[in-house]
Amino acid sequence: MKILYIIPLAVMLSCCSSVKNQSGTAQNLDNQLLKDVQxxxxxxxxxxxxxxxxxxxxxxxxxxxxxxxxxxxxxxNVNYAQEFTFKSKGVNLNGTNVVGYIPGKSNNVIVISAHYDHLGVVKDVIFNGADDNASGVAGLLKIAAYFSKNKPNNTIIFAAFDAEEVGLQGAKAFVSNPPVPINTISVNLNMDMISHSDKAELYVCGTFKYPELKKYVVNNNPKIKVLLGHDDPKSGHEDWTNQSDQGAFNSKNIPFLYFGVEDHKDYHQSTDKYETITQSFFNDAANAILEVAKNIDRQTGLQLSLKNKTIMKN
Structure with missing residues (x-):
């Protein structure tokens, strides 16, 4: 594993410290966030x-x-690895989730997730998957960095899922064999494609089915629009409820918030590269998601009621 980790030094050192945002003004960026995606x-x-x-x-x-x-x-888990098997097109395949946690002051659990797999090489062309979903993994690592320095009230599990692109297999394996009793998991915060938006729009899906979560989605940054939606099947918009790994949690009636952008020209294309993400938007989106995570963690009594599908406070 250590040998595989070695990469060109130039890649590690070439991240920018600032760019102009969509309004044309200079903006300081999180170098580590960008480095992880790059x-x-x-x-x-x-x-x-x-x-x-x-x-x-x-x-x-x-x-x-x-x-x-x-x-x-x-x-x-051996060295954070949760291994699993699944069947795809009649063939048994293996997958590996990467799961770590930060203990909190209570046994209530928040799961923060993002899938790390992408499409690989198609007809000798690399599909790099910068937005989908290196961006979500980078956001996960940013949130983990915050809570590693600021002890959370709730235990927080950080799960980088494998095999999302072939049917949410890593997330399904996680909820089928969770490392904690499943009734202690209060909420899932999932990130999938959070770095590419020309309109500076980040969508939050999940509050239609779980309206109690709406109050935690607060954004005070005028440079980014944090919009609720894509979860009401009657709205006329595409329903994202089960479109990414949060779908596995939803199948167990675990409340979730899914953060993502609408499809763009580089989605599932070879052009989804580091160079095509919207760096200023990505920085703002990651900060906005971190704020939501902090808002939820302040509630030390979060508990999931599987029967009533609601979140209640003790």
Missing amino acids: VLSSDAYQGRKNGTKGAEMARAYIIDRFIKLGLKSYPA
């Missing part, structure tokens, strides 16, 4: 397709970041 979406990782050397390299990178951030590994 590394994971570099050609060296070959698109991170499930079961490939590139996916193994991605896991090694994420594990190294977990170790440096001081995240703990559950005893059942």
Whole structure:
């Protein structure tokens, strides 16, 4: 794993510290956030397709970041790895989630997730998957960095899922065999495609089915629009409820918030590269999601009622 982690030094050092945002003014950016995306979406990782050397390299990178951030590994997982098997097109395949946690002051659990796999190499062309979903993994690592320095009230699990692109397989494996009793999981915050928006629009899906979560979605940054939606099947908009890993949690009636952007010209294309993400928007989006996570964590009594599908406070 350590050998696979080695990548060109130039990739690691070439991140920018500032760019102009969409209004044309200079903006300081989170260098580590950008570095994580740049590394994971570099050609060296070959698109991170499930079961490939590139996916193994991605896991090694994420594990190294977990170790440096001081995240703990559950005893059942070897070096943060939750291995699983699944069937695709009649073939048994293997996958590996990367799961770490920061203990809180209570046994209530928040799961923060993002999938690290992408499409790999298609007809000798690398599909790098910068927005989909190196960006979500980078957002996850940013939130983990905050809570590693600021002890959370709730125990927070950070899960980088494998095999999302072939049917949410990593998330399904996680909820089928969670490292904690499933009734202690209060909420899932999932990120998938949070770095590419020319309109500076970040959508939050989940408050239609779980309206109690709406009060935690607060944004005071005028440079970004944090919009609720894409979860009411009667709205006329595409329903994202089960479109990414939060769908596995929703199937267990675990409340969720899913953060993502609408499809863009680079979605599932070879042009989804580090160079095509919207850096200023990404910086603002990651900060906005962190604020939501902080708002939810302030509620020390969050509990999930599987029967009533509601969140209640003790």
